[in-house]
Amino acid sequence: GAVVSQHPSWVICKSGTSVKIECRSLDFQATTMFWYRQFPKQSLMLMATSNEGSKATYEQGVEKDKFLINHASLTLSTLTVTSAHPEDSSFYICSARDPKNGRNTIYFGEGSWLTVV
Amino acid sequence: DAKTTQPPSMDCAEGRAANLPCNHSTISGNEYVYWYRQIHSQGPQYIIHGLKNNETNEMASLIITEDRKSSTLILPHATLRDTAVYYCIVRVADSGNTPLVFGKGTRLSVIA
Numbered sequence: 001g002a003v004v005s006q007h008p009s010w011v012i013c014k015s016g017t018s019v020k021i022e023c024r025s026l027d028f029q030a031t032t033m034f035w036y037r038q039f040p041k042q043s044l045m046l047m048a049t050s051n052e053g054s055k056a057t058y059e060q061g062v063e064k065d066k067f068l069i070n071h072a073s074l075t076l077s078t079l080t081v082t083s084a085h086p087e088d089s090s091f092y093i094c095s096a097r098d099p100k101n102g103r104n105t106i107y108f109g110e111g112s113w114l115t116v117v
Numbered sequence: 118d119a120k121t122t123q124p125p126s127m128d129c130a131e132g133r134a135a136n137l138p139c140n141h142s143t144i145s146g147n148e149y150v151y152w153y154r155q156i157h158s159q160g161p162q163y164i165i166h167g168l169k170n171n172e173t174n175e176m177a178s179l180i181i182t183e184d185r186k187s188s189t190l191i192l193p194h195a196t197l198r199d200t201a202v203y204y205c206i207v208r209v210a211d212s213g214n215t216p217l218v219f220g221k222g223t224r225l226s227v228i229a
Contacts, residue, residue, distance in 0.1 A: 108160035
């Protein structure tokens with residue numbers, strides 16, 4: 001099946017620094033990718049929709065200047081957490097829609113654990 | 118907001134069928150029913166989806182009621198590796214920019 005890959009799987013950074021998470025679609029082109037955040041024992045919360053070649057669309061309450069999203073190619077979207085704080089520690093997950101066969105199934109990456117110390 | 122209702126948790130004996138219910142009484146005519154599961158500390162995994170007909174693949178079967186207001190995901194022979202949170206989601210399948218909106222899901226525990 002389709003594969004979406006994230007990197008890194010986990011990262012620890014110091015408060016005030018920035019960290020970048022990559023999301024790649026490995027065997028299909030994704031014009032749209034989605035970024036989610038998940039806190040322990042909670043469900044996935046949609047952060048933003050990333051569109052290739054245009055600005056991302058952010059959900060209400062998500063700071064676009066803090067969570068920078070870039071979708072520069074059809075196989076890569078990046079999420080940069082700027083000036084990270086401990087409360088940004090979370091599980092970040094991306095997903096992408098595979099248009100093959102007209103089924104438009106959405107597949108998810110493995111997730112990236114961010115710990116801000 | 119999620120448009121589905123699922124029981125918060127269920128138990129199933131290993132080797133038995135796991136039947137996970139989902140209510141989606143406000144589903145629209147062009148919305149599909151999707152099922153995903155999330156094993157601890159991993160990204161969600163696609164299981165199956167359907168519009169109105171029952172569907173079956175190598176992982177599971179999806180039974181959708183005739184009025185489409187509810188559905189059941191069936192894992193025919195549950196194993197310990199099927200322990201996960203299962204999410205039922207309704208979504209318009211032909212819209213590339215429509216994300217999946219997750220509710221709280223059902224935590225399935227498969228017991229040896």
